[in-house]
Amino acid sequence: MTSIVHRSVQHNQTLDRTFFALSDPTRRSILERLAAGPATIGELAEPFGLTLNGVRKHVGILERVDLVITAKVGRARECRLGPAQLENTTAWIESYRRAWERRLDRFGAYVEERR
Amino acid sequence: MTSIVHRSVQHNQTLDRTFFALSDPTRRSILERLAAGPATIGELAEPFGLTLNGVRKHVGILERVDLVITAKVGRARECRLGPAQLENTTAWIESYRRAWERRLDRFGAYVEERR
Numbered sequence: 001m002t003s004i005v006h007r008s009v010q011h012n013q014t015l016d017r018t019f020f021a022l023s024d025p026t027r028r029s030i031l032e033r034l035a036a037g038p039a040t041i042g043e044l045a046e047p048f049g050l051t052l053n054g055v056r057k058h059v060g061i062l063e064r065v066d067l068v069i070t071a072k073v074g075r076a077r078e079c080r081l082g083p084a085q086l087e088n089t090t091a092w093i094e095s096y097r098r099a100w101e102r103r104l105d106r107f108g109a110y111v112e113e114r115r
Numbered sequence: 116m117t118s119i120v121h122r123s124v125q126h127n128q129t130l131d132r133t134f135f136a137l138s139d140p141t142r143r144s145i146l147e148r149l150a151a152g153p154a155t156i157g158e159l160a161e162p163f164g165l166t167l168n169g170v171r172k173h174v175g176i177l178e179r180v181d182l183v184i185t186a187k188v189g190r191a192r193e194c195r196l197g198p199a200q201l202e203n204t205t206a207w208i209e210s211y212r213r214a215w216e217r218r219l220d221r222f223g224a225y226v227e228e229r230r
């Protein structure tokens with residue numbers, strides 16, 4: 001856990017922003033849609049009942065952490081899945097799970113000792 | 116990806132709230148501190164330079180998704196790691212990574228074909 005504490009002291013802004021980007025159901029749905037293939041801002045707006053500006057805002061938040069990349073294609077802006085490095089995100093969650101399991105083990109040992 | 120799309124249509128509020136809880140560096144630091152053992156609200160406040168109410172607010176957000184559990188001990192409130200089910204969180208991230216890799220593969224095949 002020490003290395004993770006150390007990283008967080010440096011304030012890992014990418015981690016903040018990635019977890020935040022994933023905390024919204026519309027943004028997760030946009031990513032799920034893009035997993036099936038690229039789509040323009042307009043194509044994303046319709047199924048989600050969003051305005052173009054609403055989509056642009058969500059896509060901007062996803063783009064900031066490389067979950068999405070966009071490119072101008074003619075007059076439209078095409079979105080596709082981006083090369084986000086999610087290793088830190090899963091590593092953080094896994095370290096929490098391990099810490100929780102260690103604490104359960106210690107509690108088990110404590111109960112065992114008192115028998 | 117289909118099952119994930121389906122789950123998200125049902126609007127997975129726990130997923131929203133868990134990602135949101137993890138998007139704040141102070142909240143992640145609180146969890147890292149609790150990985151070393153339980154702490155009272157007061158003990159958490161000092162190292163983070165937070166007011167008691169500031170800690171209570173963060174702890175409340177963590178408690179809502181079972182990342183932390185708290186119990187009254189005498190006049191203090193003791194916090195410890197909670198039994199949050201983070202499987203959905205990691206499953207969601209992994210499905211994104213797989214989708215991204217599939218898209219890279221298809222792009223590779225497309226380039227290969229055009230040679």
